Amino acid sequence: MxxxxxxxxxxxxxxxxxxxxxxxxxxxxxxxxxxxxxxxxxxxxxxxxxxxxxxxxxxxxxxxxxxxxxxxxxxxxxxxxxxxxxxxxxxxxxxxxxxxxxxxxxxxxxxxxxxxxxxxxxxxxxxxxxxxxxxxxxxxxxxxxxxxxxxxxxxxxxxxxxxxxxxxxxxxxxxxxxxxxxxxxxxxxxxxxxxxxxxxxxxxxxxxxxxxxxxxxxxxxxxxxxWVAHFLGLDNLVPAQALAGSPGLVQTPLGLLKPACLPPNGAFTLLLRPAGAYRQARGADWNRIQGRVEDSVFRGERFRVELRCAGDLTLRFDLEEPLPKGEPAELYLPPEAVLCLG
CATH class of the missing domain: 3.40.50.300 (P-loop containing nucleotide triphosphate hydrolases)
Structure with missing residues (x-):
């Protein structure tokens, strides 16, 4: 119309x-x-x-x-x-x-x-x-x-x-x-x-x-x-580089990750979805995220957990339970919770 x-x-x-x-x-x-x-x-x-x-x-x-x-x-x-x-x-x-x-x-x-x-x-x-x-x-x-x-x-x-x-x-x-x-x-x-x-x-x-x-x-x-991710409050953005000899895997400051998408050539950015993290892996290809708990805040039905990770990255995930502040932690994300951005 x-x-x-x-x-x-x-x-x-x-x-x-x-x-x-x-x-x-x-x-x-x-x-x-x-x-x-x-x-x-x-x-x-x-x-x-x-x-x-x-x-x-x-x-x-x-x-x-x-x-x-x-x-x-x-x-x-x-x-x-x-x-x-x-x-x-x-x-x-x-x-x-x-x-x-x-x-x-x-x-x-x-x-x-x-x-x-x-x-x-x-x-x-x-x-x-x-x-x-x-x-x-x-x-x-x-x-x-x-x-x-x-x-x-x-x-x-x-x-x-x-x-x-x-x-x-x-x-x-x-x-x-x-x-x-x-x-x-x-x-x-x-x-x-x-x-x-x-x-x-x-x-x-x-x-x-x-x-x-x-x-x-x-x-x-x-x-x-x-920009769209930032505007929508999705700030778990991680620099990444495609690996020529390892199709499906990308190099990041967090280590090797497997995204849901076909990685573009060269450098790009990954988005880790805040709601996609779990305390335990539920598949062999799930991604492991390691860091130290900076904060754990109740946000209604879930807790917003803030991790300080390698590469001076601060990542935030929504979990069903809090994690102890100051302690090391491991979280796991399925490939579909790891997206490739331009």
Missing amino acids: LEIRDIWKSYENQPLLNGVSFQIQAGETVCLLGRSGSGKSTLLRIIAGLETAERGQVLWQGQDLSGVPVHLRHFGLMFQDYALFPHRNVAENVAFGLRMQGLSKAEIGLRVVDALEKVNLAGFAGRRVTDLSGGEQQRVALARALAPQPRLLMLDEPLGALDRALREQLGNELRRVLHSTGIPAIYVTHDQEEAFAIADRLVLLHEGRVEQEGQPAEIYNRPAST
Whole structure:
């Protein structure tokens, strides 16, 4: 439905977006995920028609939207600060965009009721928005974006102003609402947990480029680069070198390791998955990791154990039980928990 094709944009003579391309299909929620300054919000504004790309195209069902003004694109946009009118009640805020469309009073009333029901705010129509909690205001802003029945919904850090517990709760609600409406959506955030909870597919932006895209589980299980691994909090990165005479084995500061993948030629990086370690080997080809326990911290269902290993490497693994601090330890990883990165 929506195709972003080779978008370029500079800011203060510095490149911001460098040939960004991706697509969104019918009913799909795609999350633009990346650190602040990666170009996420600028790309959203280009799609909305609020900014112009220096090169590239935004296409809707094959139609180039260049020159199509914002109000004729029929895209809904929701910002982090909600942009609600404090002097209007809930129903008047939700109805604002509908009045701009010239709909009848009866039709506006029906759409307001429907939108408020979708976001679990039935009965809130007459309340002042200044009397609502942050989460309730967020729902009003979402209802206002949904009421005009947009072809595409765009959400720019919509949960950024809320605390962690409320973000988690409303993130689950957002996913339910987006899927129930069937409206394709672009969701911008820098929070990976939020993105994993809401998105059908992720597009990771780094320095203005698409670093990786795919389903959340696919990206988490198979990061495409060391940057993606770092961004996702997967920091067990080990330098490696392929061995010409030993296919399947690689040389590392930890000794010889057997990864799940076919090692590339020359130098590269291994990712050791934190959740893949065990106290005992369960196969002849399992990898042994030796080190000294620096710390062992309870993290809910598991303990995060920190090992100081050869090559001045600090590695962290999630185990079912703690290990004594200051003592030597051995852990074992199956080959599928050792991944090759570029």
